[in-house]
Amino acid sequence: MSYPSNTVVILGLGLIGGSLARALRDSGFSRRFIGYEHRESSLRRGMELGVIDDFTLDLDEAIEQADIMVVCTPTLIASDMLRQILSRLAGRTGGPVITDVASVKGNILCAAQQAWEGRMPPQLVLGHPIAGSERSGVDASNADLFVDHRVILTPVEGNDPAAVALIRAMWESVGAEVVDMTVTAHDAVLAATSHLPHVLAYTLVDALAQSDASDDIFRFAAGGFRDFTRIASSDPAMWRDIAIANRVALLDSIDTFSEHLGRLRNAVATANAEQLFDTFSRAKQARDEFSSILAQRSKQKP
Amino acid sequence: MSYPSNTVVILGLGLIGGSLARALRDSGFSRRFIGYEHRESSLRRGMELGVIDDFTLDLDEAIEQADIMVVCTPTLIASDMLRQILSRLAGRTGGPVITDVASVKGNILCAAQQAWEGRMPPQLVLGHPIAGSERSGVDASNADLFVDHRVILTPVEGNDPAAVALIRAMWESVGAEVVDMTVTAHDAVLAATSHLPHVLAYTLVDALAQSDASDDIFRFAAGGFRDFTRIASSDPAMWRDIAIANRVALLDSIDTFSEHLGRLRNAVATANAEQLFDTFSRAKQARDEFSSILAQRSKQKP
Numbered sequence: 001m002s003y004p005s006n007t008v009v010i011l012g013l014g015l016i017g018g019s020l021a022r023a024l025r026d027s028g029f030s031r032r033f034i035g036y037e038h039r040e041s042s043l044r045r046g047m048e049l050g051v052i053d054d055f056t057l058d059l060d061e062a063i064e065q066a067d068i069m070v071v072c073t074p075t076l077i078a079s080d081m082l083r084q085i086l087s088r089l090a091g092r093t094g095g096p097v098i099t100d101v102a103s104v105k106g107n108i109l110c111a112a113q114q115a116w117e118g119r120m121p122p123q124l125v126l127g128h129p130i131a132g133s134e135r136s137g138v139d140a141s142n143a144d145l146f147v148d149h150r151v152i153l154t155p156v157e158g159n160d161p162a163a164v165a166l167i168r169a170m171w172e173s174v175g176a177e178v179v180d181m182t183v184t185a186h187d188a189v190l191a192a193t194s195h196l197p198h199v200l201a202y203t204l205v206d207a208l209a210q211s212d213a214s215d216d217i218f219r220f221a222a223g224g225f226r227d228f229t230r231i232a233s234s235d236p237a238m239w240r241d242i243a244i245a246n247r248v249a250l251l252d253s254i255d256t257f258s259e260h261l262g263r264l265r266n267a268v269a270t271a272n273a274e275q276l277f278d279t280f281s282r283a284k285q286a287r288d289e290f291s292s293i294l295a296q297r298s299k300q301k302p
Numbered sequence: 303m304s305y306p307s308n309t310v311v312i313l314g315l316g317l318i319g320g321s322l323a324r325a326l327r328d329s330g331f332s333r334r335f336i337g338y339e340h341r342e343s344s345l346r347r348g349m350e351l352g353v354i355d356d357f358t359l360d361l362d363e364a365i366e367q368a369d370i371m372v373v374c375t376p377t378l379i380a381s382d383m384l385r386q387i388l389s390r391l392a393g394r395t396g397g398p399v400i401t402d403v404a405s406v407k408g409n410i411l412c413a414a415q416q417a418w419e420g421r422m423p424p425q426l427v428l429g430h431p432i433a434g435s436e437r438s439g440v441d442a443s444n445a446d447l448f449v450d451h452r453v454i455l456t457p458v459e460g461n462d463p464a465a466v467a468l469i470r471a472m473w474e475s476v477g478a479e480v481v482d483m484t485v486t487a488h489d490a491v492l493a494a495t496s497h498l499p500h501v502l503a504y505t506l507v508d509a510l511a512q513s514d515a516s517d518d519i520f521r522f523a524a525g526g527f528r529d530f531t532r533i534a535s536s537d538p539a540m541w542r543d544i545a546i547a548n549r550v551a552l553l554d555s556i557d558t559f560s561e562h563l564g565r566l567r568n569a570v571a572t573a574n575a576e577q578l579f580d581t582f583s584r585a586k587q588a589r590d591e592f593s594s595i596l597a598q599r600s601k602q603k604p
Contacts, residue, residue: 193527194523206584214588221592228532230526233589236582254570
């Protein structure tokens with residue numbers, strides 16, 4: 001059997017890294033999987049579970065072994081990790097293809113270019129799988145996590161086309177649908193659809209929890225509230241990091257939202273029935289169309 | 303068999319009214335059910351389904367027949383309907399006990415007092431079942447809709463205690479848990495837990511739909527966004543009416559939320575990691591406690 005890659009190094013062996021290793025093993029994309037991170041316990045657990053074949057605590061060794069390095073650490077650490085890898089590769093030709101899975105791309109692109117004399121490292125292909133789970137850690141990893149999920153790649157000028165093709169093939173081999181976007185578009189779309197909703201849900205729950213009537217509020221909240229605030233149970237450290245990493249696009253999203261909320265507030269204050277009805281109707285129509293897209297997407301699954 | 307009530311008149315035969323009639327028939331609370339509203343087709347359909355025994359298009363006749371009148375019309379129409387009923391009863395002693403199911407209580411209390419020479423009609427007991435469905439209309443009605451759901455009653459000074467007891471018994475007979483609150487507390491709690499989340503979801507979806515990147519936005523939105531925006535698919539006319547009916551409490555809720563959002567915006571703008579982490583952590587803790595309450599509640603179900 002021939003493999004597109006001999007050795008994949010997973011940097012940060014949690015839900016995403018572990019699931020990718022499992023899935024790539026199943027798909028026959030790579031022969032060997034090596035884990036690297038600072039928590040030796042996760043790496044040993046990954047060995048026990050058969051997710052990785054070996055691990056190292058030495059970044060130079062990880063780089064030596066790798067055909068592909070996938071940075072799966074939390075968002076803010078991902079930039080540092082890439083800087084460390086790139087500084088070791090500076091001036092060398094060849095070496096591994098490098099990719100990541102972080103939720104924000106602009107800050108990582110910036111860090112990578114700084115570490116590479118202001119240019120794009122040709123072998124670095126930034127990516128973001130739109131997949132996850134409420135569970136975390138290598139114990140929660142599963143080989144099907146990416147099946148029928150989108151993976152956004154953000155190739156830039158200066159990228160080696162062969163490196164981009166390899167990372168695309170890697171994600172396609174685990175059943176994902178790969179889509180290209182610019183870094184700016186990626187960060188704006190994610191701010192709007194994910195980062196802003198998290199900020200709104202956290203803000204609402206925190207505001208209610210601090211109100212005098214918080215006992216009654218949570219006692220009488222119903223199903224709509226449960227769905228609306230579910231994402232406020234997400235990991236605070238992860239979302240702190242994402243909010244900071246994507247702060248420019250997130251601020252834009254917050255400001256646009258606040259403008260719209262201000263307009264709706266005025267419509268409520270003046271009992272402007274027509275404006276309220278028009279706004280709610282437009283939103284319902286858009287949300288119903290979104291439901292159809294989702295239904296269509298799940299129909300395409302085997 | 304003896305019934306606590308001989309005849310219940312349902313004014314507005316939709317999901318809530320139809321479900322209540324079915325449930326009260328099953329519980330043996332009333333012998334007879336009569337429908338009243340302006341859509342004769344709904345009434346005929348209710349007869350076909352066996353939800354009601356008879357109907358009338360004449361309000362005087364409905365009043366004559368009723369031991370209990372339950373106003374189940376949409377929120378804004380409920381005030382008018384109560385005014386019509388109360389103006390016919392003014393100066394009379396006895397007559398039916400009257401209740402409603404509207405989502406907002408302050409505007410209805412106000413309308414009722416205006417129709418009753420500035421005092422509280424003793425036989426009017428305002429209520430709000432915290433139950434619903436994405437479906438609507440009498441065809442969607444089901445006898446279990448209120449089982450293990452909360453019903454908030456807002457009795458006020460001037461209410462006849464026997465009338466309050468009868469309405470409490472009515473809801474308890476269909477499996478609901480009845481809780482008393484003041485009108486002001488009810489409207490504030492509902493604004494915070496239901497009306498504000500709807501406004502936020504409508505605002506977000508409308509803002510995104512109007513953005514230049516709306517195609518990409520809806521294409522890449524994931525599960526968190528789906529849950530967060532589900533309530534933006536709710537009926538625009540119903541929510542226009544609720545927003546207007548509860549505008550004072552809703553404006554308070556919007557303003558409190560906006561203040562908190564403004565603070566969080568500043569934390570993002572200044573990359574204040576500590577403030578972001580603290581806010582997100584407090585919210586997560588409150589949301590996790592809410593999850594436990596919900597889990598506890600569903601465990602109590604048979």
